Amino acid sequence: MVFPEQQDNIPGNALHWTGVYKNWNGRCAECHATDFKKNYDMQTRSFASTWSEVGVTCEACHGPGQAHVEWADQPDIVDLKAYLGITEKGLLKVKGQSPAEREIQICAGCHSRRSTFTGNSPLPGSAFSDNYNLALIRPDLYHSDGQIKDEVYVLGSFLQSKMYAAGVTCSDCHNPHSGQVKTTENALCTQCHSSDGSTRFPSLLKKIYDSPSHHNHPVGTKGAQCVSCHMPETTYMAVDARRDHRFGIPNPQDSAVIGTPNACTSCHSGKDADWAIKKLNDWFPSSKRATTEFAVIFKRVERSPNLQTNVADLMSIAENPELPSIIRASALEKLLPYGAEVSWKTLKRYLTHESPFIRTATTRLFQQSPPNVAIANLIPRLSDKIRAVRIAAARSLITISPTHFTPCLLYTSPSPRDRQKS
DSSP states (O other): OOOTTOTTOOTTSTTSTTSSSSSIIIIIHHHHEESOBOOEETTTTEEOOBOSEESOOHHHHHOOOHHHHHHHHOTTTOOOTTSSSBOTTSOBOOOOSSHHHHHHHHHHTTSSOEEESSSBOOOTTSOHHHHEEEOOSOTTTBOTTSOBOSOOTTHHHHTTSHHHHHTOOGGGTBOTTTOSBSOSSTHHHHTTSSSSOOSSOTTSOOSOOSSHHHHOSOTTSGGGSHHHHHSOEEEETTTEEEEOTTOOOOOHHHHHHHOOOOHHHHHSTTOOHHHHHHHHHHHOTTOOOOOOHHHHHHHHHHHOTTOTHHHHHHHHHHTOTTSOHHHHHHHHHHTGGGGGGSOHHHHGGGGGOSOHHHHHHHHHHGGGSOHHHHHHHHGGGGGOSSHHHHHHHHHHHTTSOGGGSOOOOOOOOOOHHHHHHO
16 A cells, blocks of 8 residues: 555545546556546546557657657658757757756656646646646645655755756766666766766865765765765655655754754664764864754744744745745745735846746735736736746736726737738
């Protein structure tokens, strides 16, 4: 049984695999089949799903392959002009500002906790936020410092990491065709984190990491593995072990203050945060360790939602350009209950922020603004290039009474040809 804690998960319950919610068609097939179409009928509460192939096949990641097959068969004479949005080899062009980001866009749809906008598998490589709404840092999904709690499927964790910010991508560690990591040894990490450094990431400190001088554990033990400290593991559905892709540094100081887990005491059962703090101080006396500011604020908002200082503190996170976009967007989302106290003039600038997560969260937040402010700022977002923002704008606008909208006549300027006719 993959959810042993759900004692009421029996036939007749919507969460049972025979129900309409947590079954293959509704929850699994989009990522475990190729070209899946849900085809759910709300009247009969049934599915008439279709798919091209069961499993993650070539086209699940590379898109329709006919053009590529034609190129492979006759690369010198094939004419690919009939196909739109493909490369010179007949492969799908992927959206993204960098090679790393384009690759991540291919993987992100399935490796993320999100809600979908359609019942069909999107075209591989299309913008994540055109197809999905990413779940942000919420108490039921993540610990206050961003560590994984519930099953969040990697992306939300990875977006928090310095590695993502530096341009590390999935295939740096994972073989995209086997689905396995390139090695389970520390060599996976020391391909970049070593005394030789990395030409791709020149800012990395050149030093020996795979040594007791760094990890302070006997060679060959679990504690000597990089992932034990920097990617702690949580098992979901009783069988599926997932590692946290924040690539964080263990911080027992956070554990002592706000109760978040840390890799030290998770491994050394029976020891507490104070013990771990002392150990790290002994090992790294020159390192500065402190509580994570945004984590403390997120935890306080969760525990004491009525504090007046919460608005200013959350805004300090939302406006901090040094923080990952997912953290800033999460702060904006947590401002939703405080709509009467925020500065709409300040928030307006984030409606056009480059991050779709920040734009979407800000757009949602504007539903709490006075009707005239919401209408003026949200109507332009109905034309945003990202669907997640457009949907958030529409949902925010429909909460406003029609009496607040001024009737207007839509006027389209006539073309020169039309003017000549008149």
